[in-house]
Amino acid sequence: xxxxxxxxxxxxxxxxxxxxxxxxxxxxxxxxxxxxxxxxxxxxxxxxxxxxxxxxxxxxxxxxxxxxxxxxxxxxxxxxxxxxxxxxxxxxxxxxxxxxxxxxxxxxxxxxxxxxxxxxxxxxxx
Amino acid sequence: xxxxxxxxxxxxxxxxxxxxxxxxxxxxxxxxxxxxxxxxxxxxxxxxxxxxxxxxxxxxxxxxxxxxxxxxxxxxxxxxxxxxxxxxxxxxxxxxxxxxxxxxxxxxxxxxxxxxxxxxxxxxxxxxxxxxxxxxxxxxxxxxxxxxxxxxxxxxxxxxxxxxxxxxxxxxxxxxxxxxxxxxxxxxxxxxxxxxxxxxxxxxxxxxxxxxxxxxxxxxxxxxxxxxxxxxxxxx
Numbered sequence: 601x602x603x604x605x606x607x608x609x610x611x612x613x614x615x616x617x618x619x620x621x622x623x624x625x626x627x628x629x630x631x632x633x634x635x636x637x638x639x640x641x642x643x644x645x646x647x648x649x650x651x652x653x654x655x656x657x658x659x660x661x662x663x664x665x666x667x668x669x670x671x672x673x674x675x676x677x678x679x680x681x682x683x684x685x686x687x688x689x690x691x692x693x694x695x696x697x698x699x700x701x702x703x704x705x706x707x708x709x710x711x712x713x714x715x716x717x718x719x720x721x722x723x724x725x726x
Numbered sequence: 727x728x729x730x731x732x733x734x735x736x737x738x739x740x741x742x743x744x745x746x747x748x749x750x751x752x753x754x755x756x757x758x759x760x761x762x763x764x765x766x767x768x769x770x771x772x773x774x775x776x777x778x779x780x781x782x783x784x785x786x787x788x789x790x791x792x793x794x795x796x797x798x799x800x801x802x803x804x805x806x807x808x809x810x811x812x813x814x815x816x817x818x819x820x821x822x823x824x825x826x827x828x829x830x831x832x833x834x835x836x837x838x839x840x841x842x843x844x845x846x847x848x849x850x851x852x853x854x855x856x857x858x859x860x861x862x863x864x865x866x867x868x869x870x871x872x873x874x875x876x877x878x879x880x881x882x883x884x885x886x887x888x889x890x891x892x893x894x895x896x897x898x899x900x901x902x903x904x905x906x907x908x909x910x911x912x913x914x915x916x917x918x919x920x921x922x923x924x925x926x927x928x929x930x931x932x933x934x935x936x937x938x939x940x941x942x943x944x945x946x947x948x949x950x951x952x953x954x955x956x957x958x959x960x961x962x
């Protein structure tokens with residue numbers, strides 16, 4: 601069980617409960633397994649406990665912001681997708697520099713979200 | 727986002743997200759519709775290819791069994807019309823394959839027996855009477871061909887139990903096979919043979935009525951005979 605479940609587990613990190621709820625609803629409709637964290641500290645603890653297949657990470661969070669969290673993740677083995685309402689080139693540059701694979705602007709399309717996540721969970725991480 | 731710890735009034739970020747999702751629903755609906763149209767058309771193509779494959783297989787058998795001309799195609803058309811009239815065509819979409827392939831098992835019968843001009847010996851008859859079972863064995867493991875396989879196995883059974891290979895009687899003979907043996911005989915009667923001319927449709931109908939209860943299921947005869955004048959006859 602663990603092998604395939606882990607390959608389809610997505611960690612959603614956002615301080616906004618409604619965003620976490622809609623992301624969960626969309627991903628679970630596609631049989632993905634969703635875990636949640638409300639801030640960076642919780643996210644890093646969750647990743648240390650069980651590495652997810654993908655991390656969806658809000659950029660602007662109180663405390664440790666998304667960029668700091670991203671830098672603390674081993675993004676070579678765990679792909680990180682940043683979520684932000686500010687999808688200007690500077691933010692995008694900062695996210696990619698921090699190790700994120702790509703940036704999804706809020707509000708995001710459910711179809712695009714699924715395409716992105718499926719693209720990453722479909723890739724076998726060594 | 728820190729904007730809306732959303733326990734109170736609806737926040738605009740959530741509203742915008744909802745609008746995007748609403749468009750997503752429309753887009754997904756469109757894609758789904760497009761996809762099912764594609765699948766439907768692909769399925770139709772596959773069904774045609776399937777039927778044509780079965781048909782060519784059946785024609786190989788027919789070519790071996792000389793002189794029957796359009797017999798297979800007529801049996802298929804009559805058989806499908808009869809299944810529809812019996813109200814069971816939808817439950818047995820593969821029946822027409824069975825009509826076409828009823829004699830497929832003859833590939834397992836030696837040529838010298840099939841084309842022997844004189845009467846067969848008892849041993850030759852025993853071999854000849856194996857063809858329904860040989861045909862059944864050819865089809866029994868093919869998906870969606872269960873009815874077709876039953877037709878092949880039972881097309882020489884008779885309603886009163888005097889047929890072969892198993893001597894099944896009445897309802898023990900699958901309905902599609904009961905229907906087939908009738909249209910098979912009907913087509914034989916209404917076709918020219920080297921040793922006799924074709925019967926008229928009315929004569930053939932009267933013959934079927936005469937054999938209702940012995941060779942044929944009376945209920946199937948009762949449905950078929952009134953349809954005789956409305957049959958479209960391929961190859962004529």
